[in-house]
Amino acid sequence: MKLPNKLKPKFLYDLSRIGSSHDGGYLIEKSSHAKTEFLFSFGVSTNWEFEKDFIRDQKINFLAFDGSINNIFWEKQKSIALNRLKKLSISRVFEYMYLKYSFNNFFNKKNFIPKFISKTMNNSITLHEAILLSEVKDNLFFKIDIEGSEYEIIDDLIKFQKTIIGLAIEFHFCDQNINKILNFVDRFKLEIVHVHANNYDDNKNKEFPRTLEISFAKNPIILGDFRALPHILDSPNRKKNLDIKLEFHE
Secondary structure, eight states, X not given: OEEEGGGSOSEEEOEEXXXXXXXXXXXXXXXXXXXXXXXXXXXXXXXXXXXHHHHTTOOOEEEEEOTTOSHHHHHHXXXXXXXXXXTTOOHHHHHHHHHHHHHHHHOOTTTEEOOEEOSSSSSEEOHHHHHHTOSOOSSEEEEEOOTTTHHHHHHHHHHTGGGEEEEEEEEOSHHHHHHHHHHHHHHOOSEEEEEEEXXXXXXXXXXSOSOEEEEEESSOOEXXXXXXXXXXXXXXXXXXXXXOOBEEXX
C-alpha cells in the first residue's frame, strides 16, 4: 500500500518494540523512551502490556485513561466467561479471572482514570485537563489509541508539543481523514520515526490503510538510511494475517 511521502520516516532510527508481540505493541525511539519523565496512556481496553513494558525499567509515573472500563465492562466480561462455561469451555473463565486480577494488580485510583479523552463524549476530559493532573510538565510521552477521538485532540497535541518527547498514536479511518493527518504532521515538530499499518481491518482492494500507527520522537538517534517497511521489529496486529508492506509516493 502506498502512503504520501510526508508520512515516510526520513532515516532509520534506533527503535525498540514496547508492549505486546502483536496488537497493542508499538515501535518507539529508544532515546525518547529513556528521557521520558511521565507517560500518558489514552485508551487501554483489555491490553496494558505497553504501559507495563514502558515503565518496567523507567522510574517514572503514569496516568492511563479509558472511559469504557467500568462496572458494565467487567459484568460483560464475566457474562461472556459464564456463557462459555455453559458450553464446557473453562478457559474463558480463567482468562476473565486473570484479566481482572492483572488490571487490579497494575492499576489503582492514582494511575487510572475511568474517563475518555475527548471534547464531545460523555464521561470525558480534554487532553489539557489530563495534563493538569500530573505534576510533571516536561518530557511527556503519549500513547494514544482512542478509536477515532484522536482527531478531536490533535490541535491540543500541537499546542503542548514543546512538552512532548515522544508520541505513539493510532490514526483510525485514515482513508477519510488523510488531510487531517497530513496537516497534523506539518505542524507537529517531532520527527516521524516509524509507521505501521494495522492489519485488523479489511484492507483488501483498498489503496490506503484504514488504520495507521505512527511513532514520533524529539531529536531521535539516526542509525542510517531509511529502509523498507515493515521494520524487522514489526509484527502483524492480527497474527494470522500477513503484515502490510508500505511504500511512499510524492
